[in-house]
Amino acid sequence: MARRFDVIIVGAALNGLVAALALGGARARRPLSVAVIDAVDPYQKVLNSHDARASAITASSKRMFEALGLWEGISPHAQDMREIIVTDGNGSPENRPTLLQFGNQHNARNVTACMVENSRLLEGLLAGTKPPNIELVIGHGVAEQSFGPGLAKLTLVNGEQFSCSLIIAADGAKSAMRSAANIELVGWTYDQMGLVVSFVHDAPHGGRAEEHFTPSGPFAILPLAGNRSSIVWTKRTEEARRLLALSPADFAVELQAQVGSHLGKIAVIGCPQAYPLSMFFARQFHGPRLALIGDAAHVIHPLAGLGLNLGLRDAAALAECVGDAYTLGQDIGGQDVLERYTAWRRFDTVATAASLDGINRLFSNDNSFLRIARDAALRTTNQIAGLKQAFAREAAGQTGDLPKLLRGENI
Template identity: 45%
Template sequence: MNENEAGERQIDIMVCGAGYVGLATAVAIKQARPSLDVVLADAAPDGVWKKDGRASAIAAAACAMLQRLGVWDELEEGAQPITEMIVTDSRASDPIRPVYLTFSGEVEPGQPFAHMLMNRDLNGALRRRCDELGIEIHQGTPIAGLDRSGACAVATAKDNRRFSARLVIAADGARSRLRDWAGIRTVSWQYGQSGIVCTVAHERPHNGRAEEHFLPAGPFATLPLPGNRSSIVWTERTADAERLVNSDPFLFETELETRFGRHLGAITVESKPRAWPLGLTLARAFVTHRLALAGDAAHGIHPIAGQGLNMGFKDVAALAEVIVEADRLGLDFGQEDVLEDYQRWRRFDTVRMGATTDILNRLFSNDIAPIRLIRDIGLGIVDRMPGLKRDFIAQAAGKGGPMPRLLRGEAI
């Protein structure tokens, strides 16, 4: 253990926040540059993440990265390919929901554009890979302060341990303390909506089909899980969402069935439904001296396009590549001018995706007849244009625009 005269542990990189983005960032850097001393801090106590019953859609490009990071073989067995997606636009009370848009779920023959994966499985696999690579994980001890005024960033843990790092990566979520301490401001607003998340079982198989129903209060998505099970991401006005998740289970299931329909038979709620407020948050800067933001600390978008986690994985691939290449060239990867390459790589794509989801949510989360007519005509036109549909699938698969090597399944 290297300590300086001030009693500070000297390391190369500290990753604050050990969710999927923080874990994957640490693995990507350490795997490419084993000589770098990488420490993960502010991790949840052991066992807490195992209780996460949520699932996430992992785009094809992110799957390629997880394969390169050495965890996909473990995860693939429990993952559910999304083989088809349909989009409808109706009211919950409508007896028939016309399908306006359909997507084949393959980017290439035999390669689905996304897989559904349980969050606890993804977290567990990445943590085990950290252990294999010798990455130190500090659990249950949050960072209480950060000083970037010297030659290195000095992070102080709540138990008074001090770390002197060439670079600190803030992957500590939408309410990032490190972002606030660095004085990085955000552009943000709330939608007055909350996303209800739960898992349901149903009688008939889904055959790998995902569905997104645009309802007046917001999108209602059903995403296939292994077996006769689906993950629900249900957008409602915040007051209604709170009422629903706190209501009698029978009432909740009745309201859910009204939106889910009976095409897969009777449904049963398997996990306790929870609701999260929805909004848009974009950091005005992704980097500053000795600090880089990644994942929700840099951006938070509406789940209407299912790209939140995949945007975080794009951050992972781009940031790891910038750091590793700089280190190979003997550059100081904690300097702002070096980190600027990461910001240029990710900021435009992030703003574009944030604006896109914002417009889509405002366009579809209403029941104004003329707007409904226009958007349904638009969906129908897209459905009849194979080239445009292929572009949409490529974007959903995370394969649009300049791609870091990891997202192409290549080593850094």
């Protein structure tokens, strides 16, 4: 006998859980019944610090967490980004000319984002994921699926059966749901990996985030709560593999040399992790009775820390489309609802992905002519207040057609 839910979400990571909370959480005005399926136990991921990454959470994503009643649990682990500097990181760490600067360490008024470790985000989302409306089904992946026409159906590898009006694929970059629905991808991989690790340091960071553009790719130092920081160190694949193979002591020496002396002596926490980098998006963000969100729909270069924020926008927009249909008594997995969702989200995503791809290509090279031109362009931008504000609004996720949840309104 198949168990029946309004919506089934495949993938109980950050985007899947946020979508579940938007549709069936305690703050939803008309909560739907939601099952969230994952082969891997997310509670174990928190315990094992499975994901070493930390995420920049934009002001609008933070408003969404507040609207869903989650921010109180997450905020003790959040570090405001008071200042962001972008430098030409071609030279030594002590000699990196600042090209762009947003905010000021001594003034908390212009905070556009904050940093939170992914394991703390996951923990906060799991705390809100509760019955009666949300059920977590953990430990078995999906073996079979069919997408309609009347209902979508799923069978897990242990034989359990489910049916629903809508499946949401939040099953990441290699989404099996997306493949099963024959939705094509457009994009490419980079010969780059993002090395991620956190460290403690002697001197305070003052809430300053740093992005240094080096010929092998951007190197970001991101402030975490306390005297701790996290890095995303973009390296050519071969060089990233060499760094990963180093002993902890040798890695710490190379990292200290890369960070410089301004944070004092550093001590690495845990082991570095490396993520192969790519950029792609699905040709459509939906199929029959199926909607793609997060990395299942798009993967972008992490240089601006926007991937998760785009996924949260997907979850908010989809929840609004589904909620509106439900209120009007329409089929929540119907073609009109899903077309509205794709139309809302796809252009925004493709535009962001394309601009980040351009920035990565422009900066990840050693061409001195290009270097002079791009440094001059950034310095000019730094001096034009209106242009800088426009960049800051974009980085804070304040632009475009924001779904209600990202404006802090419940649905």
